Amino acid sequence: MRRLIYEAEHEAFRDTVRGYIDSELVPNTER
Amino acid sequence: MAAGKHGLIGFNMPEEYGGGGTDDFRFNAVIDEEMAKAGVPGPALSLHNDVVGPYFKDLSSEEQKKRWLPGIVSGETIIAVAMTEPGAGSDLAGIRTSAVRDGSGEDADWILNGSKTFISSGINCDLVVVVARTDPEAGHKGFSLLVVERDMPGFTRGRKLDKMGLHAQDTSELHFEDVRVPSGNVLGKEGRGFYQLMQNLPSERLSIAISAAAGARETWRQTVQYAKDRKAFGQPIGSFQHNRFLLAEMDTELDVTEHYIDRCLQGVVDGELTAVEAAKAKWWATETAKKVIDGCVQLHGGYGYMMEYRVARSYVDSRIQTIFGGTTEIMKEIIGRDLGL
Numbered sequence: 001m002r003r004l005i006y007e008a009e010h011e012a013f014r015d016t017v018r019g020y021i022d023s024e025l026v027p028n029t030e031r
Numbered sequence: 032m033a034a035g036k037h038g039l040i041g042f043n044m045p046e047e048y049g050g051g052g053t054d055d056f057r058f059n060a061v062i063d064e065e066m067a068k069a070g071v072p073g074p075a076l077s078l079h080n081d082v083v084g085p086y087f088k089d090l091s092s093e094e095q096k097k098r099w100l101p102g103i104v105s106g107e108t109i110i111a112v113a114m115t116e117p118g119a120g121s122d123l124a125g126i127r128t129s130a131v132r133d134g135s136g137e138d139a140d141w142i143l144n145g146s147k148t149f150i151s152s153g154i155n156c157d158l159v160v161v162v163a164r165t166d167p168e169a170g171h172k173g174f175s176l177l178v179v180e181r182d183m184p185g186f187t188r189g190r191k192l193d194k195m196g197l198h199a200q201d202t203s204e205l206h207f208e209d210v211r212v213p214s215g216n217v218l219g220k221e222g223r224g225f226y227q228l229m230q231n232l233p234s235e236r237l238s239i240a241i242s243a244a245a246g247a248r249e250t251w252r253q254t255v256q257y258a259k260d261r262k263a264f265g266q267p268i269g270s271f272q273h274n275r276f277l278l279a280e281m282d283t284e285l286d287v288t289e290h291y292i293d294r295c296l297q298g299v300v301d302g303e304l305t306a307v308e309a310a311k312a313k314w315w316a317t318e319t320a321k322k323v324i325d326g327c328v329q330l331h332g333g334y335g336y337m338m339e340y341r342v343a344r345s346y347v348d349s350r351i352q353t354i355f356g357g358t359t360e361i362m363k364e365i366i367g368r369d370l371g372l
Contacts, residue, residue, distance in 0.1 A: 005293040017065040020037040025073045
C-alpha cells in the first residue's frame with residue numbers, strides 16, 4: 001500500500017540515511 | 032560522529048546551537064524505518080533523537096543549552112536517560128534513587144545516591160539524565176531530573192548487561208554514590224520530573240512502533256523472497272496454500288499497522304498525538320511485529336534458527352519491543368483507564 005505521509009524532502013532525507021548506512025555501518029557489520 | 036556529519040542527529044535541535052531547526056517528526060521516523068530495515072549494528076540514533084534529545088531541547092535553560100546542545104548536535108556528546116531501577120520498572124513510585132540538597136537555598140548542590148539498571152548507552156554516555164526523588168513526601172510531585180556528567184566523582188558504571196539481542200547497543204547498570212550535582216544541572220523544574228517524563232512519552236512510544244513495523248516489514252519481504260526460492264517436494268514453499276495464506280495475512284496485518292502508525296505520525300506533526308493513541312500504536316505494532324517475525328522464522332525452517340540468517344537476528348532483536356518504553360500490559364492499562372474502566 002502506498003504511504004502518503006512522506007513528502008519529497010523526507011524521501012530525499014531517506015536517501016541520505018541509506019547512504020550513511022551503506023558507507024558507515026554495513027562495512028562494520030561483522031565487527 | 033559520522034551520523035552527525037551526515038546530518039542524522041541534531042536536525043531537530045535549534046539552529047543557534049548547530050541544529051537543523053526542524054520540528055518535523057517525520058525525519059525521525061525516516062531514520063527509525065531505515066535503521067530497522069537495514070538491521071545492522073549502529074549507533075543508538077533513535078535514543079539520541081527521539082528519546083533523550085528532546086529532554087535537553089525542551090527542558091534546558093539557555094545556559095544549559097549553550098553548555099550541552101552543541102556536543103549533542105555534533106554527536107560528540109552521547110546522552111542517556113536513567114529511569115529504571117532493580118526494584119522499579121513500570122512503576123515509578125518504586126524509584127529509590129534520591130537526591131538531597133547540601134545546604135539551604137536554590138543554589139545548593141544536590142547529593143545523589145542510588146542505582147539504575149537497563150540503561151541504554153549507559154557505558155558510553157557522557158551525560159545521563161537521572162530520575163531521582165528530591166522530595167520523598169510529595170508523591171508524583173517529588174521527582175526531579177538531574178544531569179550527571181561522565182567524570183563526576185561517585186558516578187560509576189556497573190555491568191554491561193548480556194542481552195538476548197541488540198548486541199551493538201550497550202545496556203548497563205549505573206551507580207551513584209554521594210555524587211555532587213550542581214543546582215545548574217537540574218533539567219526543567221525541581222519536582223516536575225514525573226510530568227516532564229510523561230510529556231515526551233507519546234512520540235517516544237511511536238518511534239518504537241515505527242521501528243517495529245519497519246523491521247517486521249523488511250523481514251516479511253525477505254521471507255517472501257525465500258518462499259519463492261526455497262523448494263520442497265519439487266515446488267517453491269510459497270506455492271503451498273498454507274504458506275501463501277500466512278504471508279498474505281502478514282502483509283495485510285502490516286498494511287493495517289502502517290496505516291495507523293502514519294495517522295499517529297501525522298498527529299505528532301500536528302501536535303495532536305495523545306498518550307492513548309501512542310499506547311495503541313506501541314502495543315499493536317510491537318505485538319504484530321513479534322507475531323510476523325515469529326511466523327517468518329517458522330517459514331525459514333531450520334535456517335530460521337541460524338544466526339547467520341537475518342530472520343533469526345530479527346527475532347532476538349525485536350523481542351524487547353513489547354517490553355521497553357512501556358510494556359504491552361502498561362499500554363493496555365493506559366487505554367483501559369481512558370475507557371473509564
